[in-house]
Amino acid sequence: MNIFLVRLLTLCILATFVTCDPPAVPHKSNYNRKTKLVENAAGTPRGECPNDQYTGSGMVTSPNFPSNYGNGDSCAYFLTAPDGYVIQIQFITFTTEACCDFLYIYDGPSPIISPLLVRLAGSNLAKTVYSSSTRWMSMQFTSDQTNNMQGFQANFSSVDTANPCNRDVVIAIDGHSTLGTEANYHKQIAFAANTLVTNWTVGSTGIQVGPVLYFTDESEEFNLDDAQSVSDLQNLFNGFRQHPIAGQDLDSMEVAFSLVTGVVDTDFPFRQGWRTGIQRVLVMFLSFPPNDDADLQAAKVYTDKIISQGAIIVLVGLNSNVNITQMIPLSSGPNYVLGVNDVSQLNAAFATSISSALCQLPASTP
Incomplete structure (x- = not known):
């Protein structure tokens, strides 16, 4: 046998990761700047992918739409809503090869890291609506x-799909003796549990709420994902009733905000359950004013940091001791500060005002 053939046969047997087939012809792609189509080696056109970044609202289409998409297409789409909203997409028309051409929709910013929401193929999917659970949706x-x-x-838009809106919210209950009486303290809790959140869509795909009780120099906190329903949330609030009201030597605004804003501060992730891509909100009930200008400025250090991280701060004064105007610098703005002269004035109309405030977006939010 020819010695060259013997050596070739030996190499073919030993090289388990190499075949003895003739070398493949290199794939060639040609980009035509005029038509913006790419052709593979066999000459089959591949469609140009549309713009891959979309914000707010608009329309997305397959490559070349309304003409047919190409062969071997692979296009990514990244949709982003403003802070506090989610993406909702509705298909006007949908027709692909049922067996082999697919649109994957992911609940998050990237097809690589986000959970799959749905895989679509075939036809008769017009007017179907899908929603993300955060401000991001991606498609492949x-x-x-x-x-x-x-x-x-398909048309996409930035919407709220939960009542009152898609947010992650900390509600801070005041446990200080500046409320006046234990009865007032219990009225505050009853308002939060039985009036404020009664009609909220509480859960992982709606609005997540973490109750906090702050008193003296301590706080009791629950994670955002501890309550998966309104009933769960009400039970957590009502559990605060076992704590009597208490006072500090000085009811310090600095101490109060250091306790409460720590659970919203992303640098101190004490709280579990924050969702990426969801607006963070602190709703804080207050029954006392700052001691002096220095106390106010010390508290502002905490609130400025939280607001700079994109969170919203809504402040609720519970009696006439709280100067609403004085609270504005500690909040996200004048529209985020509310108050009553007495806790007995906490009612359904006032609850609506709080819900409206936490659903607003500050003017500086993109």
């Missing part, structure tokens, strides 16, 4: 090498 469209069709067209 792929087609095989045969039987391309018209594809899809």
Whole structure:
């Protein structure tokens, strides 16, 4: 036998990761600047991917729509809503090869790291609506090498899908003796549990709420994901009733905000359950004013940091001791400070005002 053939046969047997087939012809792609199509080696057109970044609201389509998409397409779409909103997408038309050409929709910023929401293929999907659970949605469209069709067209928008809105909220209950009486303290808790949150959509895909009780120089906190329903949340609030009201030597605003804002501060992630891509809100009930200018400025150090991280601070004065105007610098702005002269004035209308405030976006939020 020819010695060259013997050596070739030996190499083929020993090289388990190498075949003895003839070398493949290198794949060639040609980009035509005029038509903006890419052709594979066999000459089959591949569609140009649309713009991959989308914000707010608008329309997304498959490559070349309303003409057919190409063969071997692979296009990514990244949709972003403003802080405090989620993405909702509704298909106007959808026609792909049912077996082989797919649109994957992911509940998050990237197809690589986000959970799959749905995989779509075929037809008759017009007017179907899908929503993300955060401000981000991403999609990936792929087609095989045969039987391309018209594809899809869809409208997307930034919306609220929960009542009162898609937020992660900390509600801080005041446990200080500046409330006046134990009865007033219990009225505050009853308002939060039985009036404020009664109609909220509480849960992992709605509004997540973590109750906090702050008193003297301590706080009792619950995680945002400890309450998966309104009933769960009410039970957590009512558990605060076992704590009597207490006072500090000086009811310090600095101490109060150091206790409460620590659970909202992303640098101190004490609280579990914050969702990436969801607006963070602190709703804080207050029954006392700052001791002096220095106390106010010391508290402001905490609130400025929280606001700079993109969170909203809503402050609720519980009696005439609280100067609403004085609280504005500690909040996200004048529209985020509310108050009553007495806790007995906490009612359904006032609850609506609080819900409206926490659903607003500051003017500086993109």
